[in-house]
Amino acid sequence: MIILDLALMLITAYFVGFIYYGLYRNITARFQRRIGPTIFQSFYDSIKFFGKKEAISHGWMFYLGPIIMATGAIMTLFFIPFFYQSESFSGLSGYGNLFLVLYLMLLGPLGNAMGVGVGGNPFGVMGVTRGLTRLFALELPFYIAVVAIMSISQSADIATIAGSQTTINAFAHPLLFIAALFSFVAMMGQSPFDVVGAPVEVYSGPASEFSGKFLSLLMSQSAIFSFAKLVLMVNLFLGGADGFFELLWKTFVLFLFVIAFGAIYGRFKTPQSVDFLIKVPTVIAIVGLIFATAWGN
Amino acid sequence: MDEGFLKEQQVMESDLNSETSHKSSVDFLMDWFRRRSIFVLAYGTGCGAIEMPPTFTSRYDAERLGIRGAATPRQADVIIVSGYCSYKTLRRIIRTYEQMANPKYILALGSCTVNGGMYWDSYNTIKRLEDYLPVDMYVNGCMPRPESILEGFMALQKEIGDGKISSWQKYEDNYAFYRKNQEAVLGQTVAPAYDADWYLYDGGL
Incomplete structure (x- = not known):
């Protein structure tokens, strides 16, 4: 039955x-x-x-990049339960906790970096360099916020964290939420942190050498991964979901916020985005962590 | 026989005799998706490029028809040859066109691509783009307004949806003809021969 569950999760995402x-x-x-x-x-x-023909080959490692990226995205999705009470749509979340999810979220970008490096396209390499630089910066506030949430809930299990919120964490611990939200906007590749695939600057960044089926795969994994990240944020900060309706409106509200945020702001340069993420959200997250540990739940 | 008037006529008219119906239901389905999603290479080759920004931005909003810009040739479906084409530009256009993945289309803007236009007796521009690359759709005017460009795109979409366009196939089938014409104006500076591996055998990365 777990195979059916996983297939349904994948199709939904x-x-x-x-x-x-x-x-x-x-x-x-x-x-x-x-x-x-x-x-x-x-x-x-x-x-x-998907219906286009490949025009070029750079060897097998080049094609492995998108596949590793898709693997990372799909595995991340499988370890995040959609609902905090239900048996169905919980995927593999019984076998792994939040630490594993945070690790799996890194797998895709690293795999893609290898594939793009083999391709040798200078814009691809620039995009990957920008992406990894930004990744280090956005992880800092996000991990601090996530560690604080784990210590508040006394658990690293995502369903437990989602179910244990009497007041949702976004209101109970607003500083942590705000810090994580900055990282989340960067994770979703939105302005002002959209330095990776920045149009006009590095064309489409890591994707610039990919065409046809592999670009299609990259788009699909991006859609799946975005939904997985939205569900993760809903579980950690918005009290999780008890049914599809709740899940969809909560993820959509979060997504709408990210869109609106991205539509307003211009793009940072790469050093600016790193500076900003290391300074502002990190400080907010540390203050939030102190509040959370000092005054408790 | 790869040259001469008869060959030219044969290449130009090959579309007229081609099979216009869909080969299978998968082709029908893929053409349905292809006509709804057209990525245009953002590469301005002539003065007509000035009409492309308004076409793609808020005023005329080509994205509502599924037409949007693509960053690199690898991801593009359509290349717009926007107006007169000097030999230097032609070399880049050929190279760019050959990097695009099949199926790919060419949209030519303005009278300069049809017959040279006001550059008819110029020493360094080509006169008929059709001699060097297979053109799918011409948009007349000097320059065509964004409305005309959108009309051209919609006509192209209709042809794609009906499964009538196979110009990339025509280019591959008659490559010797096109190559000869390209070499006639560009000499040996034309791009390496059209195959998937030019990148690997061109002095490496």
């Missing part, structure tokens, strides 16, 4: 992720006073790329 990406493009268009594409546009793009 795939379709919801793509519809969220379509909404992202549509809502951003509305912010810019455009009509914008349909909400299925990203799905169309992905399928179209």
Whole structure:
């Protein structure tokens, strides 16, 4: 039965992720006073790329990059329970806790870095360098916030953390939430932290040498991974979800916030984004950690 | 026979005799997706490039038709040859076109791509783009307004959806013809021969 459960989780994340990406493009268009594409546009793009023929080969390691990235995204999804009470849609979360999820979230970018490095495209390498630099900066506040949440809940199990919130953590520990939210905006690749695939600067960054099926795979994993990260944030800070309706509206509110945030701000330079993430959210997270440990639950 | 008027006529008219119906239901489905998702290479080759920013930004908003810019040739479906084409630019266009993944399309803007336009007797521009690369759709005008470009895109989408376009196939089938024309104006400075491995055999990375 667990196979069926995992398949359902993957299918849900795939379709919801793509519809969220379509909404992202549509809502951003509305912010810019455009009509914008349909909400299925990203799905169309992905399928179209799947039907294209590869024009070039850089050897097997080049193609392994997107596959490792997709593996990282899908494994992350499997270890995050969608609901805190239900047996179904809990995936493999009984076999691994938050530490494993944080580790798996790093697997994809590192695998992709190897693949892009083999490709030799200078813009790809620049994108990867920017991505890893940003990764080190955004992890700092996020990990402090997550450690504080774990110590508050006295557990590293995601379902337990989600279920144990009488007042949701976003309100009970707002400083931790704000710090994690800055990191989350960076994790979702939104402005002002969108230095990795920065259009005009490094073209599409790590993806610039990929075409056809592998670009399609990259888009799919991005949709799945985004949904996994949204579910993780909902579980840690917004009190988790008890059913699909609750999960969808909570993830959507969070996603809408990220879109709106990204639509307003311009892009940082890479050093600026690192400086900002290390200074502002980290300090907020440390203060939040002190509050949480000193005054407790 | 790779040259001469008869060959040229044969290449130009090969579309007319080609199979226009879909080969299978998978082709039908893929064409349905292809016409709804068109990535345009953001590469301005001539003066017509000035009409592309308004086409893609808020005023004319090409994204509502599924048309958006692509950052690199690898991800692009359409390359717009926007106006007159000097020999130097042609070399880049050929190289860029050959880096794109199949299926790929060419949209040519303005009268300069049809017959040279006001550059008819210029010493360093080509006259008919069709001699060097397979053009899928011409948009007339000097310069065509964004409305015309969108019309051109919609016509292209319709042809893609009907499964009528196979210009990349035409380019591969008649490569000797196109290559000869390219070499006639560019000499030996033309891009390496059209195959997947030029990148690897071109002096390495």
